[in-house]
Each structure stands twice: as C-alpha cells, then as structure tokens.
Amino acid sequence: MEKSRIQDLVIGIVCAAVGIWAWIISLQFPATTQMYTHVALGAFIGLSAILIVWSVIHAKVPGGEVVQPAIFKNPMLTFVMILVYVLLLDKIGFFVASAVFMLGFMWFMGYRKPLTMILTTVGMLGFIYLLFVYELHVSLPEGILF
Amino acid sequence: MFSAIASSLNNLFTVEALIGLIIGVVGGMVIGALPGLSATMGIALLIPATYGMDPTAAILMLAAIYTSAVYGGSISAILIHTPGTPSSAATCLDGYPMTQKGEALHAIGLSTTSSVIGGVISAIALLLIAPPLARVSLKFSSPEYFLIAIFGLTLIASLSSGSMIKGLLAGAIGLVAGLIGFSPDGYARYTFKIPALLGGVSLIPAMIGLFSISQVMIQSEERGLNTTTVKEVAELKGRFLPPWKEFKGLIPLIGECSLVGVLIGILPGAGGDIASWVGLNLAKNGSKHPEKFGTGIPEGVAAPEAANNAVTGGALIPLLTLGIPGSSTASVLLGGLTIHGLQPGYQLFSEFADITYAVILGFLAANILMGLVGWAAGKYLVNVSKVPIPLLLPCITVFSVLGSYAASQNINDVYVAIVFGMIGYLMRKYGVPVAPVVLALILGPMADSHLFMGILQANGQPMLQYMFSRPICIGIFALIILALFAPLISKFISEKFQSKFGKVGEAAEDV
Incomplete structure (x- = not known):
C-alpha cells in the first residue's frame, strides 16, 4: 500500500473511532438533542468510512504528499514553547511572559542579532500596550511581576 | 435607500471609522505582500483588535483588509515572482517578465489602477444588488434558515482545495466540534462536567488557532534554514501611472474583467484565484497578439488584477444578504460580523442600515484609498517581504494568544486556540x-437551532414534507444540488487555465 494511502487510512480510522465513541455517548441524550447530534455524527462517521474505503480501493495509487515524521520535530518544539508561554501568562504576567517568549523563540529560530531582537520585542509589546491596554482597555493577565 | 445612505455618512465620517479604514488598507497591503500570509489569516488575526471598536469601524477595517490584501499580493507577484495571495498567481505570468524588462514600476502602476477599478465596480455592484436581495430574506423562517445553513455547508466541497472527501470530512469535524456545549433544548452535550465547555467552542480562538498558530508551526519547520522571506528586489524606476494612450486601450478589458469578477464573487465557491485566471483568459482570447502573453505585456497584468479585486465586493453580496460565505475569507468575515452582533439578512439593511451602508461606502472608499497608498508607497511595500521569519513568527504568536484572550478575557480561550x-x-x-472547519463551526449551530425551531413550527408534520410545502425551501433545495456540482466546474476551469498558461511561483496556501 502507498504510504500516502496509509496516512489517509489512519486518518479515516481515527476519525471513525472518535465518531463512534461520540455516538455511544449521545445515546444518553434526550431524543430532541439526539436528532441533530446524530445528523452531524452520521456525516462524520460516514465520511470517515468513505475515506477508509477510498484509501483501500486506491491503495496502489500515489495520492498526495507523504509526511516524514522527522518534519514534526521543530513544530512540536514550537508547540511546547507556546504551551509553556501560555502557562506562564497567569504566573508572571502577559508582558513579561511575552517578552521572554519572543526573545526565546527568535533565538530558537536561529536569529542572532540581539539589538534587532530587543527592538522588535519592545516595539511589538509597546504597540500591544497602546492598542489593547491604553486604547481598548483590555485587562491582560497579570502575574507576580506586573 | 437614499435616506439610509445619507444617514450612514455620519457613521462613516467618524475618526474611528476613518482610522479603521486606513489601518485596514495599509495592513491589508502589508499582509498581502508578505508571502505566507493570506487575507484569511490576516482577518482572523485582526478580528480581536476590533472588539472594543464601533461595529462600523470594525467591519470596515476587516473589509478593507480583504480588498487590500488581494491587491498587495500582486506587488510581490510582480517584483519577486512570488504571489502574496493565491489570487495573484495569474499576475506573475506577465508582471514578473515586465520587471525583468525594467518595467516594474509600470507593472505595479497597471496593477494598482486595474485593482482600484475592479474594486470600485464591485463596491458599486454591492451597493446596488445587496439591498433588494436582502428583502428575500424577509420571507425566511426557521426551515429556510436551516436549509440556508445546509446550503452553506455544501459549499465546503467548493472550499476544499485538495481532496473533496477530506474537505467534507473537515466540515464534519467542524460540525462535531460545534456540538460541544448546550443544545437548543438546553442539554449539555460533550461537556464532561467541565464548566469551560458549557459555552461551546469559541469561534474566534478556534479560527486564530486554525489559521495563525498552525501557520507559525508550519513555518517553524524551516528553523535555521532561512532568515529572510525573499530574494533581492529589482530596482524600481520610471513612470507609475500608465500613459493615457495605453490605458485608453485597456479600459474595455478592465471593465469586462471587473464585471466577470463580480459575478464570480457572487457565485459561492469560486474566489479571486479563479477570477484572475478567467480574466487572463478573457484578455488572451480577445487579444490580437495572444502569443505575446507571458512575455510581459500590460493586458496580462490589468486583466487578472481587475478581476480578482472585483471578486471582493461580489463575495460580500451573498454574505451580507443571506449569510452565505463563498470563500474561506468570507467565512472569517462572517465570524467578524457575528462577533459584533450583526446577523446577515434584511436586518442589516433596515435596523442596522446606518452601519451597513457606511461599511459599503467605506469599502468603496477603501478601494480608492488603496490606489492612493499603492501610488505613494507601493514600490516600498515589497520591502516588508524582507522581514526575517524568525522575527515575524513570535509577533504572530503573541498576537494570536492576545487575540484569543481578548475575546472574553478568559485564559481557557487561549487553550482553545x-x-x-x-x-x-x-x-x-x-x-x-481547515477553512471548512470554520464554516461548519458557524453554520452547524445555526442548522441545529433552526432544525429544532422548524420541528416545533411543523407541529407534528414530518419535517421534510413541511419543507417541501414551502416554495422558498424548494428553491434552496435546488441551490443545494447546484452547489454540489460547483466544485467540479470550478476545478475544470482552474485546471484548464492553469494548464493553458503554465504554473507559477508558490502563493500563500489557501487554507
């Protein structure tokens, strides 16, 4: 079987499994709630099944790009950095967490010009302060610092 | 209508609306000129900046971003052979050869003039067609709205740029995500006793996650590989505005392409990319020297640019009147309307006429302002493409986090994003x-509540039988069937013209 078809097959199986699980849960819902829920889940499970069948029928035909697992390394590290940044928002405040994240992410992406990095960070956070805090009065997360 | 237009001027000529207009035009051009950023992502990212704004200024800013981003994409297409948006791909074919011949500024001038004319014609069409069309929605009740939502959902197949099955599956993912939270009859579905889920999936954080954070993750794959987005930019010399003799000969072509662009914009599922190819084909078929296309001739720039900007006003017609977003950008704009409490339909042209007409007139002004800004700063704008990616990505991420939070000042929304x-x-x-997920997140709950209301309205009669007893429902059924064939027609046109003119550089992905 072509690798791209295996990918599609896995997507179809995962979606179908989630859909069936959601359907089982929906059996506890009242009849009026069940009606549209089953329409949406029916579409989801049905389309997952079509994708599974399609991948099997076209198993030998290349279909789309094959995603190499190695490509996920940097995006997953990026995701972890974003997650840590969000977790820090409530702890050390929006502006401090954002400054740390921005400088860290620029460095992570391979940028090595400290002055430009600092100016970009200050400029961006200054703009956010003026627009959101000063002008729109949005109350941003505050932490132990400010 | 005229009295509504007159009173809407008070809404338009406010400091806030004018600032929104200027930010939208300049911001849209910057977003469009940056390869990798699309109008859709730009609007999703900037909706949060509109929360505290007056609805007129907010919607005007978003609409201005839409039209300016389409124009901005042509600048990088002409100067560096990289279309900033998918709509500008056709412009590369003659725009870049003009740059190679030392006529870059001339090409940008042509693109600016044609985009302005296309945009202005589309804004006039919007002003003339939308109000009477909106009256149709007066006759709508729950069964019609349910079918309109289903009609919108059938457009998912058209929004799917690759495999149709995967596009439809993406729509189903959106429908399932839309089930989370209270159902119309008040039952908490899939909330697992987590209070944060009771309100359902917040639309704006979901959109920001799907379009912006995913883009940051995709671009981070190139960590350490490149620090700038583009190669060297050609030196710009010469005349900006096309000579009158040349322009006079182009007027009929620009007019024709603009009208075609408006029609394509009205058609659900066909956007600026299709329009620009159709425009280029019109120019080639009507030309006395078709063999010169691709060598850098003015018609090859004017035609696609007039057509793709004319799509923007056309796409707003079904969006504002019936709530049907025909493209991913339009579906994000629909999200923007919803956030400001504006429901598409007749109400927009009656109760909220002051806002709506101000937005339409402002949209007209945005297209003119776009020309002035392009004339004054177009040649410098391409420099934004030189911003290193490692500096751009953290800014997008911080803005995404802030945008998700600002909606309801709730950290849970950031986790949703x-x-x-x-x-x-x-x-x-x-x-x-990912675009079908957004469309389904908007239309799924609408279908859900109107189905529930429709069943109550049918008073025991089978729903399908009840719907078939209503003439408008039968009409919408016919549209649904037509929409199911739209992707096949759209694919045929796109493939036919792309194979005819050849492939061009990479554009921002139409997600």
Missing part, C-alpha cells in the same frame, strides 16, 4: 483543509 492550532497543523500536514 492552541488546541485548534495543533489540530490545524496536523490537518494541513495531512492535506485536510
């Missing part, structure tokens, strides 16, 4: 488009 960011990233990597 990053979860949808991961989902969006994986979907895009495996060829599943």
Whole structure:
C-alpha cells in the first residue's frame, strides 16, 4: 500500500473511532438533542468510512504528499514553547511572559542579532500596550511581576 | 435607500471609522505582500483588535483588509515572482517578465489602477444588488434558515482545495466540534462536567488557532534554514501611472474583467484565484497578439488584477444578504460580523442600515484609498517581504494568544486556540483543509437551532414534507444540488487555465 494511502487510512480510522465513541455517548441524550447530534455524527462517521474505503480501493495509487515524521520535530518544539508561554501568562504576567517568549523563540529560530531582537520585542509589546491596554482597555493577565 | 445612505455618512465620517479604514488598507497591503500570509489569516488575526471598536469601524477595517490584501499580493507577484495571495498567481505570468524588462514600476502602476477599478465596480455592484436581495430574506423562517445553513455547508466541497472527501470530512469535524456545549433544548452535550465547555467552542480562538498558530508551526519547520522571506528586489524606476494612450486601450478589458469578477464573487465557491485566471483568459482570447502573453505585456497584468479585486465586493453580496460565505475569507468575515452582533439578512439593511451602508461606502472608499497608498508607497511595500521569519513568527504568536484572550478575557480561550492550532497543523500536514472547519463551526449551530425551531413550527408534520410545502425551501433545495456540482466546474476551469498558461511561483496556501 502507498504510504500516502496509509496516512489517509489512519486518518479515516481515527476519525471513525472518535465518531463512534461520540455516538455511544449521545445515546444518553434526550431524543430532541439526539436528532441533530446524530445528523452531524452520521456525516462524520460516514465520511470517515468513505475515506477508509477510498484509501483501500486506491491503495496502489500515489495520492498526495507523504509526511516524514522527522518534519514534526521543530513544530512540536514550537508547540511546547507556546504551551509553556501560555502557562506562564497567569504566573508572571502577559508582558513579561511575552517578552521572554519572543526573545526565546527568535533565538530558537536561529536569529542572532540581539539589538534587532530587543527592538522588535519592545516595539511589538509597546504597540500591544497602546492598542489593547491604553486604547481598548483590555485587562491582560497579570502575574507576580506586573 | 437614499435616506439610509445619507444617514450612514455620519457613521462613516467618524475618526474611528476613518482610522479603521486606513489601518485596514495599509495592513491589508502589508499582509498581502508578505508571502505566507493570506487575507484569511490576516482577518482572523485582526478580528480581536476590533472588539472594543464601533461595529462600523470594525467591519470596515476587516473589509478593507480583504480588498487590500488581494491587491498587495500582486506587488510581490510582480517584483519577486512570488504571489502574496493565491489570487495573484495569474499576475506573475506577465508582471514578473515586465520587471525583468525594467518595467516594474509600470507593472505595479497597471496593477494598482486595474485593482482600484475592479474594486470600485464591485463596491458599486454591492451597493446596488445587496439591498433588494436582502428583502428575500424577509420571507425566511426557521426551515429556510436551516436549509440556508445546509446550503452553506455544501459549499465546503467548493472550499476544499485538495481532496473533496477530506474537505467534507473537515466540515464534519467542524460540525462535531460545534456540538460541544448546550443544545437548543438546553442539554449539555460533550461537556464532561467541565464548566469551560458549557459555552461551546469559541469561534474566534478556534479560527486564530486554525489559521495563525498552525501557520507559525508550519513555518517553524524551516528553523535555521532561512532568515529572510525573499530574494533581492529589482530596482524600481520610471513612470507609475500608465500613459493615457495605453490605458485608453485597456479600459474595455478592465471593465469586462471587473464585471466577470463580480459575478464570480457572487457565485459561492469560486474566489479571486479563479477570477484572475478567467480574466487572463478573457484578455488572451480577445487579444490580437495572444502569443505575446507571458512575455510581459500590460493586458496580462490589468486583466487578472481587475478581476480578482472585483471578486471582493461580489463575495460580500451573498454574505451580507443571506449569510452565505463563498470563500474561506468570507467565512472569517462572517465570524467578524457575528462577533459584533450583526446577523446577515434584511436586518442589516433596515435596523442596522446606518452601519451597513457606511461599511459599503467605506469599502468603496477603501478601494480608492488603496490606489492612493499603492501610488505613494507601493514600490516600498515589497520591502516588508524582507522581514526575517524568525522575527515575524513570535509577533504572530503573541498576537494570536492576545487575540484569543481578548475575546472574553478568559485564559481557557487561549487553550482553545492552541488546541485548534495543533489540530490545524496536523490537518494541513495531512492535506485536510481547515477553512471548512470554520464554516461548519458557524453554520452547524445555526442548522441545529433552526432544525429544532422548524420541528416545533411543523407541529407534528414530518419535517421534510413541511419543507417541501414551502416554495422558498424548494428553491434552496435546488441551490443545494447546484452547489454540489460547483466544485467540479470550478476545478475544470482552474485546471484548464492553469494548464493553458503554465504554473507559477508558490502563493500563500489557501487554507
């Protein structure tokens, strides 16, 4: 079987499994709630099944790009950095967490010009302060610092 | 209508609306000129900046971003052979050869003039066609709205840029995500006793995650590989505005392409990319020297640019009157309307006429302002493409986090954004488009509540039988069937013209 078809097959199986699980849960819902829920889940499970069948029928035909697992390394590290940044928002405040994240992410992406990095960070956070805090009065997360 | 237009001027000529207009035009041009950023992502990212704004200024800013981003994409297409948006791909074919011949500024001038004319014609069409069309929605009740939502959902097939099955599956993912929270009859579905889920999936954080955070993750794949987005930009010399003799000969072509662009914009599922190819084909078929296309001739720039900007006003017609978003950008704009409490339909042209007409007139002004800004700063704008990616990505991320939070000042929304960011990233990597998820997140709950109301209204009669007893429902059924064939026609046109004119550089992905 072509690798791209295996990918599609896995997507179809995962979606179908989630859909069936959601359907089982929906059996506890009242009849009026069940009606549209089953329409949406029916579409989801049905389309997952079509994708599974399609991948099997076209198993030998290349279909789309094959995603190499190695490509996920940097995006997953990026995701972890974003997650840590969000977790820090409530702890050390929006502006401090954002400054740390921005400088860290620029460095992570391979940028090595400290002055430009600092100016970009200050400029961006200054703009956010003026627009959101000063002008729109949005109350941003505050932490132990400010 | 005229009295509504007159009173809407008070809404338009406010400091806030004018600032929104200027930010929208300049911001849209910058977003469009940056390869990798699309109008859709730009609007999703900037909706949060509109929360505290007056609805007129907010919607005007978003609409201005839409039209300016389409124009901005042509600047990088002409100067560096990289279309900033998918709509500008056709412009590369003659725009870049003009740059190579030392006529870059001339090409940008042509693109600016044609985009302005296309945009202005589309704004006039919007002003003339939308109000009477909106009256149709007066006759709508729950069964019609349910079918309109279903009609919108059938457009998912058209929004799917790759595999249709995966596009439809993406729509189903959106429908399932839309089930979370209270159902119309008040039952808490899939909330697992987590209070944060009771209100359902917040639309704006989900959109920001799907379009912006996933884009940051995709671009981070190139960590350390490149620090700038583009190669050297050609030196710009010469005349900006086309000579009158040349322009006079182009007027009929620009007019024709603009009208075609408006029609394509009205058609659900066909956007600026299709329009620009159709425009280029019109120019070639009507030309006395078709063999010169692709060598850098003015017609090859004017035709696609007039057509793709004319799409923007056309796409707003079904969006404002019936709530049907025909493209991913329009679906995000629909989200923007919803956030400001504006429901598409007759209400927009009656109760909220002051806002709506101010937005339409402002949209007209945005297209003119776009020309002035392009004339004054177009040649410098391409420099934004030189911003290093490592500086750009943290800014997009911080703005995404801030945008998700600012909606309801709730940290849970930021988690929604990053979860949808991961989902969006994986979907895009495996060829599943993300735009249908947004459309389904908007239309799913609408279908859900109107089905529930429709059943109550049918008073025991089978729903399908009840719907078939209503003439408008039968009409919408016919549209649904037509929409199911639209992707096949759209694919045929796109493939036919792309094979005819050849492939061009990479554009921002139409997600």
